Amino acid sequence: MTARPWLAPALLLVACGWLAPESAAGQEAAARPTASTAPRTAWGDPDLQGIWSFSVDTPLNRPAEFAGRSVLTDEEIASRAAETARIRFARDNRPPATEAGPAGLEGAGGNYNRFWTDARRTPRQTSLVVDPPDGRVPPLTPAAEQWYADVERRRAGVPMDAPTPGGFVEDLGPRGLFTRCILGFNSGPPMSPCCYNENVQIFQTPDHVVLLNEMVHSARIVPLDGRSPLPGRIRQWLGDARGRWEGDTLVVTTTNFTDDVYDFGRTRPRGAGLRLVERFARAADGTLRYRFTVDDPVWYTAPWTAQLPMARSAGPLYEYACHEGNHSMTNILEGAR
Numbered sequence: 001m002t003a004r005p006w007l008a009p010a011l012l013l014v015a016c017g018w019l020a021p022e023s024a025a026g027q028e029a030a031a032r033p034t035a036s037t038a039p040r041t042a043w044g045d046p047d048l049q050g051i052w053s054f055s056v057d058t059p060l061n062r063p064a065e066f067a068g069r070s071v072l073t074d075e076e077i078a079s080r081a082a083e084t085a086r087i088r089f090a091r092d093n094r095p096p097a098t099e100a101g102p103a104g105l106e107g108a109g110g111n112y113n114r115f116w117t118d119a120r121r122t123p124r125q126t127s128l129v130v131d132p133p134d135g136r137v138p139p140l141t142p143a144a145e146q147w148y149a150d151v152e153r154r155r156a157g158v159p160m161d162a163p164t165p166g167g168f169v170e171d172l173g174p175r176g177l178f179t180r181c182i183l184g185f186n187s188g189p190p191m192s193p194c195c196y197n198e199n200v201q202i203f204q205t206p207d208h209v210v211l212l213n214e215m216v217h218s219a220r221i222v223p224l225d226g227r228s229p230l231p232g233r234i235r236q237w238l239g240d241a242r243g244r245w246e247g248d249t250l251v252v253t254t255t256n257f258t259d260d261v262y263d264f265g266r267t268r269p270r271g272a273g274l275r276l277v278e279r280f281a282r283a284a285d286g287t288l289r290y291r292f293t294v295d296d297p298v299w300y301t302a303p304w305t306a307q308l309p310m311a312r313s314a315g316p317l318y319e320y321a322c323h324e325g326n327h328s329m330t331n332i333l334e335g336a337r
Contacts, residue, residue, distance in 0.1 A: 038248045038282050043206045046248040048280055051317050052288045052310035054191055055118035055198040057084040060264060060306065062127035062135030070135065071124045081122040088114050117196040123309050128192070130291075131305040138302040147269065174266040181322035182237070187213030188262045189220070189238060189254055189276055190292040193308070200310070201317050202280075209243055209250060214320045222252050230256050235272065249281040263299075273298040287311055 039047040057080060066072075072080065092114040127135035140148070151174060155164050161179045177183040186194045191213065203210040211220040222243040230240045240256035254276040261271030274296040281289045288310040295303040 037284060041204055045204065045206070045245065046250070046282060047204070048202045048209070048250060048282060048288060049204050051199055051201045051313040051315070053118065053121075053199050053313045054186075054193055054290060054308055054310045055120050055196075056123050056128075056193050056308055057081070057120040058123055058125050058128050058193075058308065060128045060192070061137055062129065066126040067134070069126055070130070070133075072126055077122050077124060084120050084122065088119075118198050120193070121311060125307070128306040128308055129304060130307045131293075132302070137304050138300050141297070141299060141301055143270075144268075144299045174268075177260055177267045181216055183260075183262055183267065184213055184215035184218050187215045187218040189241075190262075190278060190294070190306070191290065192264055192306070194264070197318070197320050199313055199317055209252075211252075212317070214317050216320065216322060220252075220254075232256065232272075235259075239274075239276065246279075249279050252278040252280070254278070268299070270298050271296075283309070 041047045041049075062069075129135045129137055132138060155173065158164065158173070161173055161175055164173060173179065178185055186192055186198050187200075191198075191200060197215045199214065201210075201212040201214075203212070207223065207225050209222045209224065211222065212218070218238060220238055220241050222241045224243045224245070226244070227242070229242060230236075234240070235256045235258045237258055239254035241252050241254040243250060243252045245251070255274070257271035257274045259269050259271055260267045261269075261274055274294070277293045277295070279289075279291040281291075283289050289307065290310050291305065291307040293303055293305040294300065
């Protein structure tokens with residue numbers, strides 16, 4: 001046991017029921033709610049309310065080793081969960097930022113103890129992307145490829161969260177909006193697992209749904225009354241969302257994003273053409289199935305869809321207070337100058 005310290009947290013994952021033991025066929029059956037079993041609000045709509053965790057260790061793109069396969073075997077689930085626990089243990093026991101840490105585990109921000117972060121679940125999917133069938137995000141457009149190439153050229157040798165030389169306020173780097181705590185690290189939209197505080201709280205009324213992500217306090221108030229979208233010239237950080245029910249599924253369509261949009265770990269420009277469709281549905285096994293389609297012909301050569309299961313959280317939604325970016329902004333800019 002002492003030679004493999006990650007076994008204890010891995011066994012804890014199994015004991016707590018975070019590993020999915022059912023077969024692929026069983027999982028598909030559990031994902032199909034029925035009208036008779038789906039919980040309802042007092043006014044008759046499907047009840048999606050509560051706090052839901054989307055903390056999973058499934059990669060966005062399907063790894064090459066699982067090519068042609070959409071689900072993991074029981075053995076592969078156990079192996080992935082053990083590796084997730086091992087990485088968590090290693091990160092929680094790395095040297096301080098002033099010391100040399102193991103390859104891939106160094107951190108200029110110091111040690112953020114793992115005990116208060118999300119323990120990632122291991123679903124059966126081999127990738128979050130479910131369409132295209134190969135489980136991978138489609139290629140970028142030539143314009144998007146050129147933008148990333150220009151960023152790499154301008155920022156050669158510059159740390160992730162340092163300003164681009166000469167950029168100062170205009171260019172705080174590829175995670176500028178994150179560094180300034182303007183947009184969340186996982187709240188999107190679309191929501192996607194990346195780091196910690198991966199929760200959404202859903203509130204419902206007969207004519208509105210609220211999607212609250214505490215990571216940078218993002219609250220999307222989604223009308224269900226069929227009103228028209230905002231004019232195209234009015235754009236917002238989180239876009240302009242409109243909702244409707246398709247049977248027991250809540251469908252949220254969001255447009256009117258700003259020129260800086262969330263793109264899975266960084267921000268990028270030209271978001272005006274993005275159309276995001278999110279779907280929320282209760283599954284018979286008690287999970288909330290979250291599915292989203294990204295349609296952005298300016299940035300991707302084809303639309304693509306990802307899906308992940310959200311688990312009900314028994315705890316409260318803890319406050320996220322991003323003091324690091326707020327209090328260090330003056331120093332960041334003075335250092336850049």
